[in-house]
Amino acid sequence: MTLDHGGVSEQDNEGLTTKTLNLKVEGVSCASCVRRIEQALSRVPGVLNASVNFATEKATVTYDPGQVTDQELVKAVSEAGYKASLADRKRVTFPIRGMSCASCVQRVEEVLSRIDGVHRANVNFATEKATVDYDPSVVSVADLQGAVRDTGYQVEALEQQADEDRERVARERALRRLTLDFTVGAFFTTIVLIGSLPHMYPPWGQFAPYILTAPLALLLLTAPVQFGSGWRFYVGGYAALRHGTADMNVLVVMGTTTAWGYSAAMTLFPNFLTGLGFPYQLYYDVATVITTLIVLGRLLEARARGKTSEAIRKLMGLQAKTARVIRDGDEADIPIEEVVVGDIIRVRPGERVPVDGVITSGQSAVDESMLTGESIPVEKGVGDEVVGATINKTGSFTFEATKVGRDTVLAQIIQLVEEAQGSKAPIQRLVDVVAAYFVPAVVGTAALTFVLWFIFGPPPALIFALTTFIAVLIIACPCALGLATPTAIQVGTGKGAENGILFKGSESLETAHRVQAVVFDKTGTLTEGKPALTDLVLRGGFSEDDVLKWVASVESRSEHPLGEAIVAGAKERGLPLVEPEEFEAIPGHGVRARVDGRAVLIGNRKLMADRQIAIEDLEETAERLSGEGKTPVFVAIDGSGTGTVAVADTLKENSAKAVKELQRLGIEVIMMTGDNRRTAEAIAKKVGIKRVLAEVLPEHKAQEVKRLQEEGKTVAMVGDGLNDAPALAQANVGVAIGTGTDVAIEASDVTLITGDLRGVVTALQLSKATIGMIKQNLFWAFAYNIVLIPVAAGVLYPLYGILLNPMLAAAAMAFSSISVVLNSLRLRWFKAVEL
Numbered sequence: 001m002t003l004d005h006g007g008v009s010e011q012d013n014e015g016l017t018t019k020t021l022n023l024k025v026e027g028v029s030c031a032s033c034v035r036r037i038e039q040a041l042s043r044v045p046g047v048l049n050a051s052v053n054f055a056t057e058k059a060t061v062t063y064d065p066g067q068v069t070d071q072e073l074v075k076a077v078s079e080a081g082y083k084a085s086l087a088d089r090k091r092v093t094f095p096i097r098g099m100s101c102a103s104c105v106q107r108v109e110e111v112l113s114r115i116d117g118v119h120r121a122n123v124n125f126a127t128e129k130a131t132v133d134y135d136p137s138v139v140s141v142a143d144l145q146g147a148v149r150d151t152g153y154q155v156e157a158l159e160q161q162a163d164e165d166r167e168r169v170a171r172e173r174a175l176r177r178l179t180l181d182f183t184v185g186a187f188f189t190t191i192v193l194i195g196s197l198p199h200m201y202p203p204w205g206q207f208a209p210y211i212l213t214a215p216l217a218l219l220l221l222t223a224p225v226q227f228g229s230g231w232r233f234y235v236g237g238y239a240a241l242r243h244g245t246a247d248m249n250v251l252v253v254m255g256t257t258t259a260w261g262y263s264a265a266m267t268l269f270p271n272f273l274t275g276l277g278f279p280y281q282l283y284y285d286v287a288t289v290i291t292t293l294i295v296l297g298r299l300l301e302a303r304a305r306g307k308t309s310e311a312i313r314k315l316m317g318l319q320a321k322t323a324r325v326i327r328d329g330d331e332a333d334i335p336i337e338e339v340v341v342g343d344i345i346r347v348r349p350g351e352r353v354p355v356d357g358v359i360t361s362g363q364s365a366v367d368e369s370m371l372t373g374e375s376i377p378v379e380k381g382v383g384d385e386v387v388g389a390t391i392n393k394t395g396s397f398t399f400e401a402t403k404v405g406r407d408t409v410l411a412q413i414i415q416l417v418e419e420a421q422g423s424k425a426p427i428q429r430l431v432d433v434v435a436a437y438f439v440p441a442v443v444g445t446a447a448l449t450f451v452l453w454f455i456f457g458p459p460p461a462l463i464f465a466l467t468t469f470i471a472v473l474i475i476a477c478p479c480a481l482g483l484a485t486p487t488a489i490q491v492g493t494g495k496g497a498e499n500g501i502l503f504k505g506s507e508s509l510e511t512a513h514r515v516q517a518v519v520f521d522k523t524g525t526l527t528e529g530k531p532a533l534t535d536l537v538l539r540g541g542f543s544e545d546d547v548l549k550w551v552a553s554v555e556s557r558s559e560h561p562l563g564e565a566i567v568a569g570a571k572e573r574g575l576p577l578v579e580p581e582e583f584e585a586i587p588g589h590g591v592r593a594r595v596d597g598r599a600v601l602i603g604n605r606k607l608m609a610d611r612q613i614a615i616e617d618l619e620e621t622a623e624r625l626s627g628e629g630k631t632p633v634f635v636a637i638d639g640s641g642t643g644t645v646a647v648a649d650t651l652k653e654n655s656a657k658a659v660k661e662l663q664r665l666g667i668e669v670i671m672m673t674g675d676n677r678r679t680a681e682a683i684a685k686k687v688g689i690k691r692v693l694a695e696v697l698p699e700h701k702a703q704e705v706k707r708l709q710e711e712g713k714t715v716a717m718v719g720d721g722l723n724d725a726p727a728l729a730q731a732n733v734g735v736a737i738g739t740g741t742d743v744a745i746e747a748s749d750v751t752l753i754t755g756d757l758r759g760v761v762t763a764l765q766l767s768k769a770t771i772g773m774i775k776q777n778l779f780w781a782f783a784y785n786i787v788l789i790p791v792a793a794g795v796l797y798p799l800y801g802i803l804l805n806p807m808l809a810a811a812a813m814a815f816s817s818i819s820v821v822l823n824s825l826r827l828r829w830f831k832a833v834e835l
Contacts, residue, residue, distance in 0.1 A: 023059040023060075023061065023073070023074070023077065023084045024059075024084065025037060025059050025077055025083070025084045026083040026084070037050075037059060037077060037080055038050050038051060038059075040076050040077060040079065040080035041059065041061055041073065041076055041077065043076070044063075044068055044072060044073065044076050045067050045068060046063050046064040046065075046066070046067025046068035047061060047062070047063045047068060047073070048062045048063055048064065049061070049062040050062075059077070059084070061073055090133070090134060091131060091132070091133050091134075092131070092132055092134065092141050092144065093129055093130065093131045093132075094129065094130055094141075094144075094145060094155055094156060095128055095129050095155070095156040096108065096123070096128055096129065096130050096148055096153050096154070096155055096156075097128060097153065097154040097155075097156065097174070098152070098153040098154050098235075098236060099123075099125060099128060099153060100236050100248050100249050100298075100479070101125075101248035101249075101439075101478040101479045101482050102125060102431070102438070102478045102479070102481050102482025102483075103248070103436060103438065103439050103478055103482075104125070104153075104236075104482075105123045105124075105125045105482060106436040107151060108121075108123045108130060108148055108151060108153065109121050109122065109123050111147050111148065111150075111151050112130065112132055112144060112147060112148065115134075115139055115143065115144065115147055118132060118133070118134045118139060118144070120132070120133040121133075124486050124490075125482045125483060125486055126483060126486035126487045126489075126490050127486070127490065130144075130148065132144055152235075152236070152238070152242065171302075174302065175299070175302055175303065178295065178298055178299040178302060179299060181228070181229040181232070181295050182229065182292065182295045182296050182299050184224060184225070184228055184229050185225045185228075185229035185230075185288065185291055185292035185295055186292055186296075188221050188222065188224050188225045188288060189225060189285075189288040189289055189291075189292045191212060191221055192218060192221050192222055192225075192284055192285055192288045193285055193288075193289070194207075194208050194209075194212055195208055195209075195212030195213050195214075195217060195218050195221065195284075196208075196213075196218065196282070196284060196285040197213075198213050215263075215266075215267040215270075215282060216267060218263075218267070218282065218284040219263070219264055219267045219268075219284070221284075222260060222263075222284045222287060222288050225287070225288040225291050225292060226256065226257075226260050226287060226288070226291060229291055229292065229295050230252075230253075230256060230291040230295070232249075232295075233249045233252045233253050233256070233291075233294075234249075234253055235249075236249030237249035237250040237252070237253040248439065248476075248477070248478050248479055250439060250443070251439060251442060251443070251473045251474065251476055252290075252291075252294055252473075252474065254443070254446075254473050255290065255469075255470045255473035255474040255806065256287045256290050256291050256470075256474075258466065258469065258470055258473075259283035259284075259286045259287040259290070259466075259470055259806065260283065260284065260287035262281070262283055262466065263281075263282045263283045263284050263287065266278070266280060266281065266282060267282070278462060279460035279462055279463050281460075281463050283466075283470075285807070286470065286805075286806050286807055289807040289810060290470075290474055290806060290807060290809075290810035293807070293810040293811050293813075293814050294474075294810055294813065294814055296814060297813065297814025297815070297817055297818055298814075300814075300818045315410065315413060315414050315417070315497065316414060318352070318370055318389040318410060319336065319352075319388070319389055319410060320336055320351070320352040320353070320354040320388070320389065321335070321336060322334060322335055322336060322354070323336055323339050323343075323345050323354035323355065324345060324346045324347070324348075325339060325343045325344065325345050325346075326343075326344040326345070326346060326398065327343070327344075331346060336354050336355070337405070339354060339355050339401055339404050340401070340404060341401055341402060341403070341404055342400065342401060343400070343401045344360065344398055344399070344400055344401075345357065345398065345399055345400075345401055346396065346397075346398045347364075347386075347392045347396065347397055347398070347399070348392070348396050349364070349392055349393065349394055349395065349396060350391070350392065350393075351391075351392050352388075352389055352390070352391055352392070353366070353386045353387065353388055353389065353390050353391075353392060353399075354388055355388045355401045355403060355404045355408055356385070356386070356387050356388050356401070356402055356403035356404075356407075356408045356409055357385070357386055357399040357400050357401045357402045357403070358383065358384070358385055358386070358399055358400050358402060359380055359381060359382050359383065359384050359385075359386060359397050359398070359399045360382065360398050360399055360400050361382060361397060361398045362382075362395055362396055362397030362398060363379070363380060363381040363382070363395050363397060364379075364380055364392050364393065364394050364395035364396065364397050365377035365378065365379055365380070365393045365394045365395070366378050366380050366386060366390050366391065366392055366393065367390060367391040367392075367393055368387065368390045370389055370390060370391075370410075377393045377394075380397070385402075386399055387408075387409045387410070388403075388408045388409065388410050389408075389410045413497060413502060413753070416497075416502045416503075416504060416751070417493055417494060417496075417497045417502065426507060426510060427485060427510065427774060427778075431481055431482070431484065431485060431778065434481065438476070438478045438481065438785075439476075439478060442472065442473065442476040442789070443473070445472055445789065445793065446469050446472040446473045446793075447469075449465075449468045449469055449472050449793040449794065450465045450466070450468065450469040451465075452465075453465040453468050453794060464794075464803075467803065467805075467806065468792065468793055468794045468803070470806040470809075471792035471793075471804045471805070471806045471809045472789060472792045472793050474792075474806055474809040474810050474813055475788050475789060475791075475792040475804070475809035475810075475812055475813050476785060476789055476813070477781070477784060477785060477813045477816045477817060479816075479817040480777075480780065480781035480784060480785075480816040480817050480819075480820045481778075481781045481782070481785075483777070483781075483817060483820045483821055483824075484774060484777035484778045484780075484781045484820050485506075485774050485777070485778070487777070487820065487821050487824035487825075488770050488773040488774045488777060488824040488827065489506045489509065489770065489774075490824075491770075491773075491824050491825060491827040491828060492509055492766060492767075492769070492770030492773070492827055492830075493506070493509060495766060495827055495828065495830050496509075496763065496766055499759070499762050499766070499832055500738075500752060500753040500754055500756075500759055501750060501751075501752060501753070501759050501762060501763045501766065502750065502751040502752075502753065503749070503750055503763075504748070504749050504750065504751070505749070507749075508733055508749035508750055509766075509767055509770055509771075510767070510770075510771060511714070511732055511733050511749070511767075512716070512733050512749075512750065512763055512764055512766075512767035513764065513767040513768040513770075513771045514714045514732075515667060515714050515715070515716045515732065515733055515764055516667060516668065516713045516714045516715070517667065517668040517669075517670060517708055517713040517714070517715050517716070518662055518667055518668070518669050518670070518715075518716045518717075518718060518760060519670045519671075519672050519693075519704075519705060519708065519715060519716070519717045519718065519727075519731070520659075520669065520670070520671050520672070520689075520718050520719075520757075521672055521673070521701075521717075521718065521719035521720065521724050521727075522649075522671055522672070522673035522675065522680065522683060523649060523673065523674075524719075524720040524737070524755075525718055525719055525720050525737060525755075525757070526651060526652065526655045526671065526683070526687060526757070527649040527650060527651055527652060527655075527683070528649060528650050528651075528652055529649065529720070530561075530565070530649065531561050531562055531564070531565035531631075531647045531648065531649055532565050532568070532569065532647065532648065532649070532650045533565050533566050533568065533569025533570075533645070533646075533647055534630055534646050534647065534648045534650065535625060535630065535644070535645070535646035536548055536643065536644075536645055536646075537618075537621045537625075537643055537644045537646075538642060538643035539617065539618070539641065539642060539643055541642070542637065542642060545573070545575055547635065547637070547642060547643060548566075548569070548570050548573065548575060548645075549570060549575045549576065549577065549578070549595075550578075550595045550596065550598055550600045550637070551566055551570075551600065551602055551635055551645060552566050552567045552569070552570035552571075552575065552577055553577045553578045553579070553580050553593075553595045553600075554580050554583065554591055554592070554593040554595060554600050554602060555567050555591065555602065556577055556580070557580055557583045557585075557591070557593065558585060558591050562631060562633065562647045563591070565647045566645060566647065578595050578596055580593035580594065580595050580600075581593060581594040581595070582594045586603065586607060589603045589604055589606060589607035589610075590602050590603020590604060590607045590633070591603065598637055598638055599637070599638050599639065600635070600636075600637060601613070601635070601636040601637075601639075602633055602634070602635055602636075602645070603633065603634060604633070604634065605619075605622075605634065607634075608634050608636065608641065611636070611639075613634075613636045613639060613640070613641050614640075614641055615634050615636075615641040617641075618634060618641055618643065618644050621644050622634070622644050625644065625646040626678070626679075627678065627682055628648075628682050628686075629648060629675075629679045629680075629682030629683040629686070630646040630647065630648035630682075631646065631647050631648060632644050632645070632646050633645045633646070633647065651683070651686060651687060652755060652756070652757060654756055654757055654758050655687050655757050656686065656687045656688055657758065658757035658758050658760055658761055659687045659688050659689055659757075660688055661758075661761045662760070662761060662764075663688070665761075665764070665765075667764070668691065668713070669688075669689050669690075669691070670689065670691045670692070670693060670708070671683070671684045671687075671689045671691070671692050671693065672692075672693040672696050672701060672704060672727075673692075673693070673694055673695075673696065674694075674695060674696055674697060674698065675694060675695070676694065676695060677692070677694040677695060680692050680694035680695075681694070699726075701724065701726060701727035702726035702727045702729070702730040704727070705717055705727045705730045705731050706730055709730075709732070714732045714733075715731045715732050715733075716731055716732065716733040716734075716735055716760070716764075717730070717731035717733075717734050717735065718735040718736075718737070718757070718760055719734075719735075719736065719737070720736065720737035720755070724736075728748045728749075733749050733750060734748035734749045734750070735748060735749070735750045735751075735752065735760055735763065736748035736750070736751050736752070737752055737754075737755050738751050738752055738753040738754060738755070750763050758832070761832070762832040765830075765832065766830060766832075769827060769830050770827060773823060773824055773826070773827055776823060777820045777823055777824065780816070780819060780820060780823070781816065781820060784812075784816045788804075788809075788812060791804050792804045792809050
């Protein structure tokens with residue numbers, strides 16, 4: 001983590017210059033950590049005050065810069081056993097080629113993490129990318145990439161949004177090379193198997209051409225497989241061993257080289273070796289089949305892994321390539337990268353909107369399904385916002401570019417999804433620790449197996465020991481462990497983006513499946529957030545249209561939100577408004593004016609009483625409307641009480657459906673609002689919410705969430721406003737409505753691109769599906785290794801006479817990695833429950 005580098009200098013009353021510094025501290029795990037850090041900082045001469053926030057892992061220090069420096073404060077935290085940083089954090093992502101298993105991930109992360117200036121390094125095996133948070137004043141991107149290259153891996157250029165074509169080419173090049181290696185391996189392996197028939201199954205030996213059965217011919221035929229198709233394993237294994245570690249490549253190289261090397265030695269020096277007591281046995285078929293099968297596994301795995309990032313490629317494919325820009329009166333198509341803020345851009349029917357902006361002329365219907373999931377086009381006119389990558393369906397319009405490049409909504413969505421896919425779920429960190437010790441443990445197990453069978457095995461003991469040694473090395477599969485979590489996270493977050501749900505990190509995706517209570521803010525979340533005309537109840541004597549026209553005409557001069565709702569309601573009915581005469585606003589009570597010769601009075605109960613207007617028979621209606629959570633306003637025409645107009649913040653279309661589905665899933669639903677209890681309970685009743693937290697002040701919302709957590713609940717908070725940000729941050733999972741404020745979105749863990757609350761249900765369901773997939777993957781990966789490594793070591797031989805052929809071990813190993821990836825890909829068929 002890094003510093004919120006906001007050194008603020010000020011002078012106190014005694015003229016002492018002080019500075020306040022906010023540090024981000026890593027490793028704060030409990031309340032005692034907070035105390036320890038505070039004490040360590042307070043002991044530094046010149047520190048006036050130090051406080052540590054456990055929730056945010058932030059230390060705020062006020063100190064005299066004349067006595068202590070920023071670096072000394074960081075040192076004090078470090079000496080207390082924690083890590084702090086002063087520099088502004090920058091983040092870079094770059095592709096890494098050549099990683100073959102989870103231990104490669106661990107090695108690259110360790111190399112990067114040891115570099116001065118690196119705050120955090122995260123390597124994703126599924127995407128083959130490293131994401132590094134670093135201090136640019138201490139270390140450069142070139143230094144980071146150089147360190148990875150020195151570790152034995154290939155590093156590609158910095159990743160940019162426009163580099164998708166380059167990545168696709170690199171991915172296709174790697175697939176072509178794997179395909180070639182497999183084809184070569186399969187060709188020679190087929191010939192070698194025919195030549196090995198006399199050794200494998202003597203009765204079939206008559207069908208093999210004599211020339212192919214000659215040991216020297218088999219030696220020559222297997223060399224292209226061992227050192228051609230299998231050369232990638234030697235390169236990877238050498239790089240690992242050179243840096244004092246071991247990975248899957250080392251296991252493959254040890255297994256196949258043992259088989260091929262023994263066979264080659266027996267071919268070239270048969271009399272000498274048999275004279276020393278070595279049994280005559282050839283393993284050419286074993287070496288080639290193992291190599292070819294593992295290369296096939298890599299090929300199928302690479303193809304499957306390419307599909308896990310399909311969501312990102314779909315999003316990138318939505319971006320327009322060019323824009324028709326109007327500059328100095330001339331129109332010209334220019335690359336999207338050259339568009340700048342303030343450019344006027346023309347969009348014709350059928351074209352994609354190139355960047356975000358505001359319409360300046362024309363009107364059209366725009367398909368925003370990529371953003372909202374709604375297939376019905378949205379009517380747009382002058383002053384309306386348009387979003388890049390949406391599709392203009394009918395008319396032509398021009399708009400002014402307001403956001404370009406990485407500032408557009410699409411670019412931010414892509415960035416959020418990529419960051420979530422690149423992040424590491426808590427469950428994955430445990431797996432990484434296991435993977436780091438896995439390969440050395442397998443090598444030790446294989447060596448022990450060889451020794452035991454060589455001493456106690458049946459004759460020829462050496463052949464028996466070699467067979468089990470090779471089988472143990474080959475069947476072990478750290479790849480399945482490394483792929484189990486990131487592939488599921490990658491598909492899950494991508495699927496979320498397709499459904500308009502953005503997870504900020506894999507940790508929030510993992511936490512969401514444990515949610516037991518969902519707290520909805522009322523205004524702008526359950527409701528539309530703006531008042532609307534709901535009722536017009538009249539005594540009689542006038543038509544509804546006439547009364548509404550007169551009331552709306554008067555309110556058109558008012559600036560009150562209730563008046564605006566009435567005016568909007570009249571316009572929706574197509575009623576013509578009239579310019580009022582003798583308009584008068586009566587503060588705190590209502591308004592009056594003359595319209596069409598009628599004296600119109602609109603206001604509350606006190607205003608009607610002051611003007612001696614009888615409204616007794618309207619009181620019951622007003623009480624009923626108030627009990628429904630609406631705001632009633634009395635109307636008098638020509639001095640006589642005429643009716644009641646009601647205005648309310650209307651519920652969103654799918655609020656009740658979302659609440660009902662959450663309750664069906666066994667999740668407690670709670671509404672929190674600043675409204676009085678009567679109004680709040682009326683709204684809650686409409687959507688089916690039983691528990692209401694009413695009259696909650698904005699600054700107390702986070703406290704209410706904390707109280708729920710103290711009840712032992714895992715809480716999700718759903719909100720959209722500025723005053724919801726602290727509660728979103730306090731919740732275990734903060735869900736922000738994408739139509740809300742930037743501050744709320746920044747404080748959240750999950751963002752719903754639209755205001756549709758069905759997205760909350762989908763987010764929780766997707767989390768459960770993804771975590772379920774991870775658990776399946778991990779079970780398979782661990783069970784595979786736990787069960788088959790002992791079988792390969794020969795534990796079944798004493799009881800049942802079963803010994804695993806190394807070729808079958810290779811097939812099983814290849815299948816284990818592929819099965820994990822294919823299982824994760826099943827998430828692509830995840831469908832949100834129709835509400």
